[in-house]
Amino acid sequence: MPKGSKVSIVGAGGNVGSIVAYSIAMQGLAHEVILVDRDKDRARGKALDMNQAAAALRTHSVVKAAESYEDIADSKVVVITAGFPRKPGMSRDDLLFANADIVSEVTENVVKHAPDSIIIVVTNPLDTMTYVALKKSGFPKNRVIGMAGILDGARMTHFIYEKLGFGAGQIRATVIGGHGDYMVPLPRYSTVAGIPITDLLTPGELAEVVEATKKGGAQIVKLMGTSAYFAPGKATAIMVEAILKDSKKIYPCSTLLEGEYGVHGIPNGVPVTLGADGVEEIIELQLTPKEREEFDRSVASVKELIDILESQDYFGEKK
Ligand SMILES: NC(=O)C1=CN([C@@H]2O[C@H](COP(=O)(O)OP(=O)(O)OC[C@H]3O[C@@H](n4cnc5c(N)ncnc54)[C@H](O)[C@@H]3O)[C@@H](O)[C@H]2O)C=CC1
Numbered sequence: 001m002p003k004g005s006k007v008s009i010v011g012a013g014g015n016v017g018s019i020v021a022y023s024i025a026m027q028g029l030a031h032e033v034i035l036v037d038r039d040k041d042r043a044r045g046k047a048l049d050m051n052q053a054a055a056a057l058r059t060h061s062v063v064k065a066a067e068s069y070e071d072i073a074d075s076k077v078v079v080i081t082a083g084f085p086r087k088p089g090m091s092r093d094d095l096l097f098a099n100a101d102i103v104s105e106v107t108e109n110v111v112k113h114a115p116d117s118i119i120i121v122v123t124n125p126l127d128t129m130t131y132v133a134l135k136k137s138g139f140p141k142n143r144v145i146g147m148a149g150i151l152d153g154a155r156m157t158h159f160i161y162e163k164l165g166f167g168a169g170q171i172r173a174t175v176i177g178g179h180g181d182y183m184v185p186l187p188r189y190s191t192v193a194g195i196p197i198t199d200l201l202t203p204g205e206l207a208e209v210v211e212a213t214k215k216g217g218a219q220i221v222k223l224m225g226t227s228a229y230f231a232p233g234k235a236t237a238i239m240v241e242a243i244l245k246d247s248k249k250i251y252p253c254s255t256l257l258e259g260e261y262g263v264h265g266i267p268n269g270v271p272v273t274l275g276a277d278g279v280e281e282i283i284e285l286q287l288t289p290k291e292r293e294e295f296d297r298s299v300a301s302v303k304e305l306i307d308i309l310e311s312q313d314y315f316g317e318k319k
């Protein structure tokens with residue numbers, strides 16, 4: 001691992017952030033993992049617990065609780081999971097105002113103390129929070145990335161397995177679009193050991209897989225009273241790994257579209273290559289008219305939230 005592979009996680013006292021940190025530390029992906037949370041004792045406790053797990057595993061990653069934002073200096077990646085999770089009956093969009101304020105505050109501190117970092121946003125509503133971090137940081141778009149597509153694809157993979165009853169570990173599923181009720185699962189780009197799932201499942205079964213994927217987050221919220229964290233945390237750690245290793249692997253991530261997919265100025269989930277510069281390439285899929293329509297609907301739903309923030313001059317751009 002190159003010297004200086006330092007990763008900071010803001011919101012690490014919470015469910016998702018602590019799984020991100022734990023995954024990175026247990027894999028020995030970074031020399032230093034910094035836990036930032038407004039609940040400092042929780043961050044201190046998690047750091048002790050993770051360091052002791054690292055000692056048991058004999059891995060070299062060192063986990064530290066931040067005493068102040070100064071401790072995130074020189075981070076290669078800063079992950080933002082700070083913010084409220086939804087409760088049963090809520091949509092992710094209901095978190096808009098409360099979490100926009102948190103993401104704004106965190107981003108301002110990232111700019112001040114880790115100005116060269118790559119930001120991975122996890123806080124919901126994801127695509128809009130990615131936009132908030134982008135605007136508030138002024139970072140180039142390749143350095144502000146939203147996590148959702150890896151998670152949504154993993155959920156679809158699981159639901160395909162549930163239908164098939166075989167192929168675990170060999171299923172690849174693709175989900176694009178925003179991380180909300182209008183996400184776009186793509187059976188046409190999903191395979192089992194290279195075999196298109198459209199050859200293995202009936203249209204009715206595929207429709208059930210698509211529906212289950214869209215409701216995958218809400219299903220867990222209903223069962224647990226709060227949202228998922230193991231799969232979201234792991235999905236985020238996968239993005240961190242691709243950046244630290246400069247792997248250039250392709251993953252669906254939320255990124256600002258500036259003409260790609262015919263979209264201008266809205267972040268949305270599309271396949272990208274992830275490397276040391278963050279988002280290095282945006283890959284344009286050739287969508288069918290129906291897929292295109294669904295993607296456009298998803299973009300529109302993100303734009304509605306951004307418009308709400310802009311109508312209140314959230315980014316201070318009105319004269
Ligand atoms: N993009 C995605 O696919 C997913 C997004 N999420 C989102 O991630 C966020 C976090 O979820 P959980 O970890 O379950 O919530 P949580 O409540 O367990 O953790 C949030 C943490 O953020 C901290 N925090 C709040 N405001 C802060 C601030 N201003 N500065 C520093 N720390 C602050 C809290 O003290 C808490 O420890 C939620 O918004 C949730 O909706 C969750 C799962 C998947």
Ligand SMILES: O=C([O-])CC(=O)C(=O)O
Binds near residue numbers: 086179227
């Ligand atoms: O469902 C939620 O609110 C959290 C989330 O984004 C997910 O697990 O997909």
